[in-house]
Amino acid sequence: MECISVFDMLKIGIGPSSSHTLGPWRAAERWISELKTSQKFQNVQAITVNLYGSLSLTGKGHATDYAIMLGLSGKDPETIPTVDIESTVKNIKDNHTLNFGGEFQLKFNPKTDIIFNRKFLPFHANGMSFTAVINGKKLTSKFYSIGGGFVVKEERKNAKKNYEIKCTFPYPIDKGTELLQYCKQLNKPISQVVLENEKSIRTETEINAQLQRIWDTMLECIYIGCHTEGNLPGGLNVRRRAYDLHKNLKGNKPYSSPVEWVYAIRDTEVKFRQILKWVSCFALAVNEVNASLGRVVTAPTNGSAGVIPAVLMYYLVIENHDGNFEDIKRFLLVAGEIGSIFKKGATISAAMGGCQAEIGVSSAMAAGALTELLGGTPEQVLVAAEIAMEHHLGLTCDPIGGLVQIPCIERNAMGAIKAINAAELALDTSPENVKVPLDKVVNTMWETAKDMNTKYKETSEGGLAIGVHLSDC
Numbered sequence: 001m002e003c004i005s006v007f008d009m010l011k012i013g014i015g016p017s018s019s020h021t022l023g024p025w026r027a028a029e030r031w032i033s034e035l036k037t038s039q040k041f042q043n044v045q046a047i048t049v050n051l052y053g054s055l056s057l058t059g060k061g062h063a064t065d066y067a068i069m070l071g072l073s074g075k076d077p078e079t080i081p082t083v084d085i086e087s088t089v090k091n092i093k094d095n096h097t098l099n100f101g102g103e104f105q106l107k108f109n110p111k112t113d114i115i116f117n118r119k120f121l122p123f124h125a126n127g128m129s130f131t132a133v134i135n136g137k138k139l140t141s142k143f144y145s146i147g148g149g150f151v152v153k154e155e156r157k158n159a160k161k162n163y164e165i166k167c168t169f170p171y172p173i174d175k176g177t178e179l180l181q182y183c184k185q186l187n188k189p190i191s192q193v194v195l196e197n198e199k200s201i202r203t204e205t206e207i208n209a210q211l212q213r214i215w216d217t218m219l220e221c222i223y224i225g226c227h228t229e230g231n232l233p234g235g236l237n238v239r240r241r242a243y244d245l246h247k248n249l250k251g252n253k254p255y256s257s258p259v260e261w262v263y264a265i266r267d268t269e270v271k272f273r274q275i276l277k278w279v280s281c282f283a284l285a286v287n288e289v290n291a292s293l294g295r296v297v298t299a300p301t302n303g304s305a306g307v308i309p310a311v312l313m314y315y316l317v318i319e320n321h322d323g324n325f326e327d328i329k330r331f332l333l334v335a336g337e338i339g340s341i342f343k344k345g346a347t348i349s350a351a352m353g354g355c356q357a358e359i360g361v362s363s364a365m366a367a368g369a370l371t372e373l374l375g376g377t378p379e380q381v382l383v384a385a386e387i388a389m390e391h392h393l394g395l396t397c398d399p400i401g402g403l404v405q406i407p408c409i410e411r412n413a414m415g416a417i418k419a420i421n422a423a424e425l426a427l428d429t430s431p432e433n434v435k436v437p438l439d440k441v442v443n444t445m446w447e448t449a450k451d452m453n454t455k456y457k458e459t460s461e462g463g464l465a466i467g468v469h470l471s472d473c
Contacts, residue, residue, distance in 0.1 A: 002174070002344050003168070003169045003172055003197075004340035004343060004344070005197075005198060005201065005336075006194065006198060006211075006332060006333055006335075006336030006337065006340075007210055007214075007336075008148075008150070008340070009148065009298075009299070009300050009335075009336040009340055009343070010214050010297050010298065010299055010300075010308075010332060010335075010336055011148070011149045011297065011298045012077075012213070012217050012295065012296075012297055012298075013025070013077040013078065013149055013295070013296065013297075013298055013302065014070075014077045014080070014082065014085070014293060014294070014295055014296075015063075015289065015290030015291060015292070015293055015295075015296050015302050015305070015404065016061075016062055016063060016290050016291050016292075016293065016302055016303070016403070016404035017062040017064075017301070017302050017303055017404055018147065018148050018149040018300075018301040018302040018303070019054075019126050019145045019146070019147045019148070019149075019301065019349055019350065019351060019458075020054070020055060020058065020059060020062030020063075020064045020067075020126070020145070020458075021062055021063050021064060021066070021067040021302065022067070022077055022298065022302065023067075023145025023146075023147075023149055023150070023151050024051075024055065024064050024067045024068050024071065024128060024145055025067040025068070025070060025071040025077050026071065026077075026149060026151050027071070027128060027130070027143035027145060027151045028067070028068055028070075028071025028072045028130065029071050029074075030143065030151060031130040031141055031143070032071075032072070032074070032100075032101045034141060035132065036101075040132070040134055040139070041101065041103075042104075043134045043135060044100065044106065044132045044133070044134055045132075045133045045134065045135075045136075046106070046107065046132070046133040047072065047100070047106065047108060047113065047130065047131065047132050047133070048113045048114075048115065048130075048131045049068050049072075049113065049114045049115065049128065049129070049130055049131075050115045050117055050128060050129045050131070051068075051114065051116050051117060051127075051128050052117045052119060052120060052121045052127035052128060052129075053117075053118075053119070053120035053124075053125040053126060053127055053351070053459075054120075054125040054126050054457065054458045054459055055125075055126045055127065055128055056117050056118055057118060057402070057458075057459045057460060057461065058399065058402035058458055058459065058460050059116060059402075060116075060402060061234065061399065061401050061402025061403040061404070061460070062402060062403075062404065063293060065110055065114050066085065066089050066293070068114055069088070069092050069098060069108075069110060070085065070088060070089070072098055072100060072101070072108070073088060073092070073098050073099050073100070073102060074099065074100075074101045074102025074103070075088065075102070077295075078295075082293060082294055082295055085293055086293075092108060092110060093110055096108060096109045121142070121144075123144055124144040124145075124349075124351070124352065125349070125351035125352060125454075125457060125458070126144055126145040126146065126147075126349065126351050127142065127144050128142070128143050128144075128145070129143070130143070141153070145349075146347075146349055146352075147300075147301060147343070147347060147348040147349025147350070147351070147352065147357065147358075148298050148300045148301050148339075148343065148348045148349070149298050149301075150343075168200050169197040169200055169201075170196060170197065170200055171186075171196060171197055172197075173197075173337065173340070173341070174341070174344050174345070175341065175345065175439045175442075176341060176382045176385075176437065176438035176439045177437070177439055179193065179337065179341070179378070179382070180378055180379060180382065183378040184378075189330075189372055189378060190333075190334050190368075190372060190378050190381055191329070191330035191331075191333040191334050191372060193337075194333040194334065194336065194337045195207070195333055198333070208325075208329065211328065211329050211332050211333075212325065212328075214297055214332060215312075215325075215328050215332070217295060217296070217297050218296075218297050218299075218308075218312070219258045219259075219262070219309070219313075220258055220295075221285070221286050221289050221290075221294065221296050221297070221305075221309065222258075222282050222285045222286055222309055222310075223258040223285075224285070224289050224294065225240070225242045225243075225284065225285025225286055225287075225288045225294075226242050226245075226246035226281065226282075226285045227243065227246070228240060228242075228243060228288070228289075229243045232288060232291050232292055233291075233292055233293075234291070234401065234403045234405065235401060235403075236400065236401055236403060236405055236406060238291075238405050238406065238409075240288045241284050241288070242281050242282075242284040242285035242288055245277060245280065245281040245284065246281050246285070249268075249274060249277060249278060249281060250264070250265070250268065251267075251268040251269075253267055253268065262313075262316060265278070265317045266316075266317050266321045270317075270318060275314075275318055276417060278314070278317070278318065279310050279311070279313075279314050279413070279417055279420065280310075280413040280416070280417070282306070282309060282310035282313045282314070282416070283306035283307060283309075283310035283413040283416045284306065284409055284410075284412065284413055286305050286306035286309055286310065286412065287303075287305060287306040287404070287408065287409040287412045288409060290302050290303075290305050290404060291403065291404050291405050291408075291409065297309070299335070299339075299362055299365070300339040300342075300343070300358070300361055300362060300365065301348055301349075301350070301358045301362070302404070303350065303355075303358045303359075303404050303408050304358040304359045304361070304362035304411075304412060304415065305362075305412070306409075306412030306413070306415075306416065307359065307362035307363055307365075307366050307412050307415040307416045307419060308332075308335055308362055308365060308366045308369070310366075310413070310416035311366035311367075311369070311370050311416050311419050311420060312328065312331050312332075312366075312369070312370075314370075314416070314420060315327065315331070315370060315373055315374075316328075319373075319374070320373070323373075327373055330369075330372060330373060331369040331370070331372070331373055334365075334369040334372050334381060335365040335366060335368065335369040336365075338364055338365045338368045338369070338381075338382075338385050339361055339362075339364075339365045341438070341442060342357075342364065342389075342442055342445070343361075345439070345443060345446060346442050346446035346449065347446065347449055348361050350397035350457060350458040351397075351457050351458040351459075352449060352457065353445065353446070353448075353449030353452070353457065354394070354395055354396045354397045354449060354456050354457050354458075355392075355395040355396055355397040355398075355408075355411065356389075356393055356394060356395040356445055356448065357397075357445070357449060358397070359392060359395060359411045359412065359414075359415040360388070360389050360392030360393070360395055360415075360445065361389070362412075362415055362419075363388040363389070363392060363415035363416070363418050363419045363422070364384075364385040364386070364389040364392075364419075364422075365385070366388070366415075366416065366419035366420075367384040367387065367388035367418075367419040367420075367422035367423050367426070368381040368382065368384050368385035368388075368423075369381075370384070370419060370423040371383075371384040371423040371426050371427060374423060374427060375427070376423070376426060376427050380427060380429065380431060381426070382437070382438040383426040383429050383431060383434055383438075384419075384422045384423045384425070384426035384427075385422075385438055386434070386436055386440075386441045387422040387425055387426060388415075388418055388419050388422040389438075389441050389442075389445060390436060390441050391418060391422075392415070392418070393441070393445060393448055394448055394452070395411075396456035396457075396462070396463050397456060397457055397458040398456060398460065398462055398464045398465040398466075399458070399460055399464075399465055400460070400464055400465050400468050401460070401465075402460045402465075406468070407464055
């Protein structure tokens with residue numbers, strides 16, 4: 001059984017895409033680690049990178065080439081100052097050299113050494129290969145970015161075998177029914193069952209510290225997005241909308257930090273119609289930061305990174321002004337577990353399943369997590385997740401210009417609002433009257449993904465991506 005930690009589902013990284021940016025970045029790091037393990041790193045004379053399928057078709061818009069260069073340069077997506085990204089890439093482009101693994105200079109021309117191949121590799125739409133010339137001979141290693149920043153070398157069955165060896169969870173979960181069985185057996189809510197699993201691989205102090213770091217990153221991201229004006233990069237000339245929304249909503253109470261800002265919003269009299277505007281503002285803010293190579297939390301992907309922080313902020317500033325870290329902790333634990341169920345039973349990769357695999361899954365994660373905080377039973381938590389996904393089934397991925405902007409940013413706002421609605425519906429639902437259990441909708445999502453035409457799976461070859469041209473913008 002595949003064991004996936006909450007911290008696998010909620011990763012800190014750089015935008016705009018977990019599968020097209022963070023995944024290739026991590027793949028480059030893993031390749032360097034392989035070379036070091038085999039004691040071949042210092043003998044590398046030249047390198048080339050081949051990108052395949054969706055990584056090639058939308059790689060430019062998703063900054064895949066940037067991610068490759070930064071990963072090969074030994075930069076860490078969790079810690080690199082975002083202001084250094086453009087200058088690092090520019091230096092490589094101008095000088096045709098990079099600091100390989102952060103240790104020695106190597107000739108590298110992105111125009112010729114990063115090759116965009118339109119063909120797809122058999123296993124996954126997001127394939128890439130790294131080739132090193134060592135003592136005149138070529139050594140190649142292939143990787144697949146399977147969504148959410150996850151990277152594998154071999155087919156999924158073999159990858160799962162590796163997880164089986166390493167898995168130490170006392171309550172292993174593949175399906176919603178198994179999760180509910182553990183809740184009943186232990187007489188605990190979902191968040192506590194998930195916490196017990198996490199405690200088998202790290203201390204609770206470490207868990208708390210990392211969850212706090214994840215929330216701090218989310219909050220900072222919302223804050224930056226709400227306080228940054230102008231247009232997004234990439235050529236579509238998309239105006240940042242969170243800034244104007246926030247300006248019209250925020251009131252006059254002063255603040256000087258993200259935490260003070262939260263209290264300022266709590267003290268603002270929020271009218272009914274403004275609630276949806278605030279939720280939209282939070283979600284838009286995150287994905288505007290994501291679209292501009294900012295730091296976000298994959299939740300479960302970068303393209304859907306705004307849904308979970310927007311719904312959690314809604315809880316903290318609208319639903320419960322006494323909300324604290326324990327609420328944040330429970331929310332993130334539940335969200336992470338629901339996301340892992342979708343990853344195991346279906347996919348979180350838009351290149352494999354369309355946008356239902358990103359916005360749909362994030363909406364389900366947020367809906368379930370909010371339901372627990374609002375007093376819902378474990379059964380109602382899964383009902384909320386099911387409702388949210390049910391109404392995203394078949395959602396295509398068709399980014400205009402290959403950029404994570406249109407329609408991606410607005411979809412985060414819609415996904416967040418649907419999550420809140422799903423939670424409210426679930427709280428008024430008796431689980432014994434449910435006709436579509438979560439496991440059925442997970443399976444249906446995967447079957448839908450397999451039936452979906454490839455051009456609607458993050459290729460920019462169908463839908464809005466061809467219906468609207470860059471010249472129209």
